[in-house]
Amino acid sequence: MVWKHVLFPKPSIYPHKVEALRAIGSFSSSISCLIGNTQMFYSSKNPSSQRGDAFKKAGFCLTPHVVHSTLASCSSDLVALSFFMWCARQPNYCHDRLAFGHMVNVAARLAQKFVSVKEIVRQLESIGCVTKAQIFLVLLRIFWQGKLYSLVFDVCEEMNRLSYTANTFVYNVIIDVSFKIGRMDMALGVLRDIKVSNFLSYKIAVCNLCKLNNMENMQAVLQIMLRAGYYPDAKTFVMVVHSFCKKGRIEVSFQALGLMICLGIPVSVAFWNILIDGLCRIGRPAAATSTIHKMISIGCSPNVVTYTSLVKAFMDYEMVDDAFRILTMMENNGCEGDVVLYNMLIHRLSKIGRYDEALYIFFLLRKRSVEPDSYTFCSLLCALQRSGKFHLLPKMFKGVAFPADLVACNSFLSYLCKAGLHTSAVAFFHEMVQRGYIPDKYSYAGLLDGLCRAGKIDDAVSLY
Numbered sequence: 001m002v003w004k005h006v007l008f009p010k011p012s013i014y015p016h017k018v019e020a021l022r023a024i025g026s027f028s029s030s031i032s033c034l035i036g037n038t039q040m041f042y043s044s045k046n047p048s049s050q051r052g053d054a055f056k057k058a059g060f061c062l063t064p065h066v067v068h069s070t071l072a073s074c075s076s077d078l079v080a081l082s083f084f085m086w087c088a089r090q091p092n093y094c095h096d097r098l099a100f101g102h103m104v105n106v107a108a109r110l111a112q113k114f115v116s117v118k119e120i121v122r123q124l125e126s127i128g129c130v131t132k133a134q135i136f137l138v139l140l141r142i143f144w145q146g147k148l149y150s151l152v153f154d155v156c157e158e159m160n161r162l163s164y165t166a167n168t169f170v171y172n173v174i175i176d177v178s179f180k181i182g183r184m185d186m187a188l189g190v191l192r193d194i195k196v197s198n199f200l201s202y203k204i205a206v207c208n209l210c211k212l213n214n215m216e217n218m219q220a221v222l223q224i225m226l227r228a229g230y231y232p233d234a235k236t237f238v239m240v241v242h243s244f245c246k247k248g249r250i251e252v253s254f255q256a257l258g259l260m261i262c263l264g265i266p267v268s269v270a271f272w273n274i275l276i277d278g279l280c281r282i283g284r285p286a287a288a289t290s291t292i293h294k295m296i297s298i299g300c301s302p303n304v305v306t307y308t309s310l311v312k313a314f315m316d317y318e319m320v321d322d323a324f325r326i327l328t329m330m331e332n333n334g335c336e337g338d339v340v341l342y343n344m345l346i347h348r349l350s351k352i353g354r355y356d357e358a359l360y361i362f363f364l365l366r367k368r369s370v371e372p373d374s375y376t377f378c379s380l381l382c383a384l385q386r387s388g389k390f391h392l393l394p395k396m397f398k399g400v401a402f403p404a405d406l407v408a409c410n411s412f413l414s415y416l417c418k419a420g421l422h423t424s425a426v427a428f429f430h431e432m433v434q435r436g437y438i439p440d441k442y443s444y445a446g447l448l449d450g451l452c453r454a455g456k457i458d459d460a461v462s463l464y
Contacts, residue, residue, distance in 0.1 A: 062093045071099065077106045077113075081120075082129045088138050097145075104146030107139065117154040118161075133164045140173055149177045172200050179208035188217065199230045206236060210243040218243065231263055238271050245278030253278060267298075273306050280313035288313060289326070301333065308341045315348035320357075336368070343375045350383035358383040362396065374408040381415045390419040406437055413446035422454030 067087055074080035084103055088095060107120075114120050117139065121131055129135070136159045143151040152173060159166065166174075171194045178187035191197070191205050202225035209218035222240065225232070232240065237260055241253045253275055260267055272295045279288035288310050292302055307330040314323035323345075330337070342365040349358035362380055365372060384393060393415075409432050416425035429447045432439065439447075451460035 062087055062090055064096050064099065067095070067099055068102065071102050071106075077110050078123055078127065080106050081110060082124055082127055085124070085129055085135055085138060089134065100142060100145050103142045104148070107142045107151075108146060108148060111148070111151055117151065117158045121158065131162075133159070136164065137167075137169065140170065144173050144177065147180070149181055152177050168194070168196050168198050168201065172198075172204055175201065176204045176208065179205075179212075184209075184212065184214070184217070188221075191221070197228065202228070202230055203232065203236055206232065207239055210239045213243060213246070215243060215247060215249075231265075234260075234265055234268060234271070237265065238268065238274065241271060241278075242274050245274055245281070248278075248282050250275070250278050250282060250284075267300065269300060269303055269306070272300060272302070273309065276306055277309040280309050283313075283317075285310060285313040285317065285319070285322070292329075296333070302330075302335065304330075304335055304338050304341060307335060307337075308344065311341065312344055312348070315345070315352075318352050320349075320352075320354065337370070339365070339370050339373055339376065342370060343373070343379050346376065346379040346383060350379065350386055353386070355383050355387035355389070359392070359396070374405045377408045378411040381411045385415055385418050390415075406440065406443070409437055410440070410442045410446060413443060413450070417446055417450040417453060420453070422450040422456075425450030426454070426456075 067084075070083060071080050074083065081103065084095070084099070084106075087093060110120050110123075111117075114123055117136075120139070121135060124135065125131055136155050140152060140155045143149075143155060156166070156170065156174065159170070171190055175187045175190050175194075178184070178190065187205065187208070191201060194201060202221060205221045206218055206225065209215075209221060218240070222232070237256055241256050244250070244253045244256070257267065257271070257275065260271075272291070276288045276291050276295075279285070279291060292306065292310065295302060295306075307326055311323045311326050314320070314326065327337075342361055345361045346358045349355070349361065359380075362372075362376070365376070380396065381393075384390060384396070409428075413425055413428055413432075416422075416428060426447065429439070429443065429450075432443070437443075448460050451457070
């Protein structure tokens with residue numbers, strides 16, 4: 001069959017019968033009075049229909065809290081799965097993602113114990129769980145959510161063996177799992193041959209193709225989707241446009257923008273940010289600036305991510321005045337900068353030799369109570385190194401606590417070497433090791449440089 005991909009390993013000996021079911025203990029305070037004896041409740045003499053009648057007579061109402069606590073207190077995975085199946089059959093009740101997430105581990109243990117989906121179903125039958133198509137659909141969703149893809153195909157194979165007809169949900173799962181295991185050809189084949197597709201069928205295919213950066217097939221599926229009368233939602237449009245922008249296909253991205261506006265789909269800030277960043281990446285910061293003005297004109301306020309992309313683009317082309325004009329626009333629109341923006345400015349300004357302005361940005365960061373990070377530390381050290389203003393280090397860092405990591409330590413090691421403090425560099429390296437940092441190639445390169453500059457050639461050769 002098309003979905004048979006991986007065979008679950010078979011043991012040499014199958015278990016011939018289920019071990020005696022232990023008492024669940026306390027299901028929960030709200031249902032313990034209804035279920036006195038677990039073995040009696042889950043015996044073949046007490047089928048699920050009678051269980052349902054017992055609950056109805058008691059006026060019992062299922063809630064997610066009751067279901068979660070019951071599943072968590074089950075001492076038997078098989079009983080937990082049976083209870084989960086029973087709850088799924090009750091009218092006006094649907095399991096939430098938390099319940100399905102709990103059942104992933106339960107089902108995985110059962111699969112390891114009973115080897116196959118066929119045997120799991122047989123064991124469920126032995127405790128009174130009637131085999132219906134819904135059992136396979138629930139198992140399918142559990143295995144799908146748990147990324148147990150070989151078991152997904154095992155469920156489909158068992159459904160086919162019992163002559164159950166797969167519905168659209170089953171095909172959608174097969175499409176997604178086929179993409180996840182690298183079988184794009186299988187996924188597209190199932191999508192092509194599916195008799196009754198829906199919006200999710202195409203969305204699953206489009207999103208997976210975007211992640212694979214397969215623009216040709218993504219466009220083809222998107223066209224089929226539109227011809228079928230289905231339109232991508234806002235999140236799918238964001239993924240599609242992001243994929244086009246990564247490939248530099250800005251014109252197609254603007255076509256998607258026009259389609260969204262025609263369909264009345266709200267254009268999010270994230271969508272505009274992707275367009276503006278795409279224009280910046282292909283060297284069109286002026287067009288990106290015009291796009292920001294269009295964005296504002298339709299009532300969508302840019303955020304710090306929007307401005308950061310544009311400022312970075314102007315800085316990359318050394319158009320510093322234009323970059324500062326964008327910063328002024330940002331402030332006038334009431335948007336405050338974050339540590340990412342300030343770090344980028346410090347790094348880019350020092351890179352083009354505007355050291356005083358880079359140091360000014362650092363003081364501005366502190367003035368606006370933005371917490372610096374290790375990248376701020378590294379960028380500032382770079383500015384001090386390139387400007388040769390090593391004497392400013394104590395003043396700049398007075399009263400500032402930086403999060404220490406290996407990158408920051410390596411930057412400081414390099415700084416000490418270039419400042420001529422070779423002995424201090426060696427001492428700092430040993431302190432790094434004592435504090436639990438594991439040196440990498442950059443750490444050793446900095447230390448070797450310090451030893452050589454200090455004239456300790458023998459020590460450098462020995463370390464090398």
